[in-house]
Amino acid sequence: MSSQLHPNVLWVQLAGLLLLLAPGANLARCPEQCVCDQIQLTVACVNKNLTEVPPAVDEITVKLDLRGNNIQELPTGAFKHTPYLTHLSLQRCNIRRVKEGAFRSLGRLVFLNLANNNIDILYQESFDGLSSLKQLLINNNRVEEIKPGAFSQLGFLNLLSLMHNQLVYIPNMAFQGLQNIKWLRLSHNSLNYLDIEAFAGLFTLTRLSLDHNELQFFPTETMTRLPQVTRLDLSYNPMTYLGEETISMAKLTHLFLDHMSLQDMANSAVSTSPSLVHLDLGHNQLRVIQPLSAGTPNLARLVLAGNPIYCNCYLRPLREWGLRSKVKLLGSCGGPAHFSEENLEAIHPQDLRCQSQDAMLKAEFEEANRARPPPTQEPENKVKCPANCVCEADTHHSSCENRAHTKVPRGFSPTTRLLDLRGNHFHYLPGNSFPGVAQVVSLHLQRCKIVEVEAGAFSGMKGLIYLYLSENDITSLSPDTFKGLPQLTYLHLEKNRFTAFPSGAFKLLPSLLALHLENNTIAKLEPDALTGAEGLRGLYLTGNAINQVSPRALQQASDLDTLHLGGNKLKVVPTQALSKAGNLRDLRLSGNPIRWVGPDAFGPLGSLKELYLDNMGLEKMSRGSLAGLTSGLRSLFLEGNQLEEVPNLHPLASLEVINLADNPLMCDCPLLPLRMWIEKVNLKVRATCANPPELKGRRVKDVHIFKACPGGESLPSTPTLGPKLSKTPKSNKPKPTHLNRRRQVRMPKVKPKARKSPTAKLTTNAETRRRA
Structure with a gap:
């Protein structure tokens, strides 16, 4: 046998060797x-x-x-x-x-x-x-x-x-944390109510789809919380009317309101949406529509297809407005007969005339009779419904809204899932007020002038998840008020007349997650206020008169995720009370008269993600006031205060949003740590100098005064005056070690007879203030 291998054999062995040596070649599973x-x-x-x-x-x-x-x-x-x-x-x-x-x-x-x-x-x-x-x-x-x-x-x-x-309801802050969301699709649900803060925090959302739901009114207040939305789809919702300035969305360009039940629309309904380009009102019940008032200079298309538009003299103002404003009207005439199916754009304004009043009445009468469908027999399986109410079998919804009932109607179908009784005059809810509706998921009792709710009023409502008692006159609740509601999750008691927190009223609500008590006059939170509500995740107390929070007020709140205390009368951060809520993620203290925040004020809240300290008149924050929030704080709001300096922000490694606007920041050497921090992070920081006068109105990032401060030598030589150039995000780079420890800024001594430059003068003034 030859001592040399054939070349082909050699290649086979070499290939096998390479396969064996390939990473993971024998590990693939x-x-x-x-x-x-x-x-x-x-x-x-x-x-x-x-x-x-x-x-x-x-x-x-x-x-x-x-x-x-x-x-x-x-x-x-x-x-x-x-x-x-x-x-x-x-x-x-x-x-x-x-x-x-x-x-x-x-x-x-x-x-x-x-x-x-x-x-x-x-x-x-x-x-x-x-x-x-x-x-x-x-x-x-x-x-x-x-x-x-x-x-x-x-x-x-x-x-x-x-x-x-x-989904039948979107509660406040339901989408909290979606800081880069662009499109939210909620089409084809059963939504009939959106809380005012339902979409709060979605600052990047540009498109929202709410079509094929059951919204009866345009949620104006809710939508104003969406500053960047350009495209909104509300098609196939049963809305019948749009009032003055209903839609107020600054950047909205495309609005779809087609296939609804619109019978009328104020000419100023969209006047506070100046960017609107496309408005679709197709397939509604509009017979006459007035020219839209000033406020939509960019509107180019108004869709009216599928409406019974009557093309007579009443349409002439709209047609003239369309020509004058260069708005294309898409649709056709529904009458009179000689204009039927005629394209709106093809009709000249001078041809839109009215006949005599008698002739018009006769024509409308004939048209109405022609369009009236033949009477149909009532279906045998009609859903049960009390008098003066409307009940729908296919959606399992029943409504007696604004019908002036003085007692809760009875006789609803046992399959009812949404029961809307808002706007009546009940005054008093006796025990067992809702018999036979064990499957109701959402119960609306807003604006019913309710003063008292008797124990057991909701007995038997085993499936109830959402209960709205907002905008009534309730002052207190007994411990057995909510007896028989094992699934109740969201309880709304905002805008009542509570002067004290209704402690003990929630002991029979094992599933309670969100409690709304905004806009009452509660003065303080007593010890053990949340007894019985150990699973509570969201507590909303904005707009009360709270001036004291007991250190044991949140004793049972170990799962509390959201706490809103904005717009109250607190003068100090309730640190001891907050220490009992170690899982808190969203804390709002906006609008409280807190002037000073001391060291480690939020130390017990290591899990905090959102912190609102805006518009409080805050004058000073200890350098270590945010210590303990280093692991995950994402949003910090400090705008609208009286801060000349800010606390140490270097440890806040996860920060994504910060607002320091409208503070009288003193742009001299004590503010150098902030300027150094701004240089190191990949964030848009709204911070503007107020002093010294020659720097007023300038962005902190743009002034060069800090380069003369000890430790500021590494800052860029020229200020950034133009837009920030795109560059590789710095958040992915490891932070220099010197940013993780406190820097002591030492001021140089100035010789007595030496002539001081403006920069030296600023430095000396800063040193004098700190020593004082």
């Missing part, structure tokens, strides 16, 4: 039921009747497709073996619950599809760990409740889709 692509790093296990996430998926997989299985529940750590996933598809998996931390290891995931499952509740920690997620689809589930903080970990999410679910 693929579950038996799945199809794996080791080049694209994808795994597909579609329609395999799997009951759990297959554990044998290779660790380096980036795309995992599990559609059409029978997983039912995603346990904690379900994907801990696949930390590199970027795309995950879980449609049609019969998933009923996503447990806390199910996605916790998926820090690289950018796309998650949970459509066509059976999820009914979105829990607080369901999406914990998805810090890079950009698109989340939860369409075609059974979602009827969003727990407070459900989306608080999704800071990079651009698209959230909750279409085709069972």
Whole structure:
């Protein structure tokens, strides 16, 4: 045998050796039921009747497709073996619950599809760990409740889709934490009410889809909280009227109000939406529409197709306005006969004439008779409904709104899920006021002049989740007021006449998560105020008269996530009381007369994400007042105060939003730490000099005075006067070690007879103030 190997044999051996040496060549794993692509790093296990996430998926997989299985529940750590996933598809998996931390290891995931499952509740920690997620689809589930903080970990999410679910109400701050959201899709739900702060915090949202819901009124106050929205879709909602200045959205360009029930619209309805370009009012019941008042100079298209527009002299002002303002009118005439189906744009204003009054009345009478449908027999399966109320069988909604009832009507269908009784004159709710409606989920009793609620008034309402008692005259509640409401989750008592916190009234509400008591006159929070409400997540007390918070007021609030105390009369930060709420994420003290914040004022709140200290008249904050908030504080609001200096911000490594506007900042050497911090972070910091006078109005970042301060030598030589150039975000770079410790700014001594420059004079003045 020859001692030399044939060249072909040599190549085979070499190839085998390379394969053995390739990283992971023998480690690639693929579950038996799945199809794996080791080049694209994808795994597909579609329609395999799997009951759990297959554990044998290779660790380096980036795309995992599990559609059409029978997983039912995603346990904690379900994907801990696949930390590199970027795309995950879980449609049609019969998933009923996503447990806390199910996605916790998926820090690289950018796309998650949970459509066509059976999820009914979105829990607080369901999406914990998805810090890079950009698109989340939860369409075609059974979602009827969003727990407070459900989306608080999704800071990079651009698209959230909750279409085709069972939401009837959006509570305040429901989408808190979505700091980069662009499009929110809530179409095809049963929404009939949006809280004023429902979309609060969505400062980047540009598109909102609310079509195919049950909103009867345009939610004006709610929408004003969306400063960047340009496209709003409210089609297929049963609205009948739009009043003056109903839509007030500064950047709105496209508004869709088609396929509703509009019968009338004030000519100034959109006058406070100056950017509006496209307004769709198609397929409503508008016969006459007036020219829109000034305030929409950019409007180019007004869609009126599908309306019974009567083309006579009453339409002439609109047609002339359209020509004068260069607004294209899209639609056709519904009458009279000689103009029927004629394109609105094709009709000359001078041709729009009115006949004599008798002829007009005759023509309208004939048209009405012609359009009137033949009488139909009443269906045998008509839903039960009390007199002077409206009940819908298909949606299970019943309404007696604004009907001047003095007693709660009886006789509603036992399948009723939403019961709307607002605007009546009940004054008093006796025990067992709602018999036979155990399936009601949402009960509206706003503006009913209620003074007293008897114990057991809601007995039997086992399915009630949302209870609205807002805008009544209630002053107190007995311990048994809410007897029989084991599922009650959201309780609204704002705008009543409480002068004391109704302690003890919540002991029979084991599921209570959100308690609203805004705009009452509560003066203080007594010890153990939340007895019985141990699971409470959100406590809203804005606009009361609270001047004292007992150190034990929040003793039972270990799960409290949101605490709003803005607009009260607190003079100090209630640090001792807050120490009992160690899981607090959102704290609002805006508008309280707090003049000084001492060291470690928020030390016990290591989990805090949002802190509002704006518009308080705050004059000074200790340098260490924010100590303890280093791990996760994302938003800090200090605008509208009297601060000349600010506390140490260097440890706030996770900060994403900060507002220092409208403070009289003193731009000299003691402010150098702030200037150095601004240079190191990739944030837009609104901070403007007020003193010295020659720098008034200049951005702190743009003034060069700090370069002359000891330690400021590394600052740029020339101020940044133009727009900030795009550059690699600095938040991904490790922070220099010198930023993690306090810097002592020492001022140089100035020789007595030496002539002082303006910079030296500023430095000496700063030293004098600090010594004083």
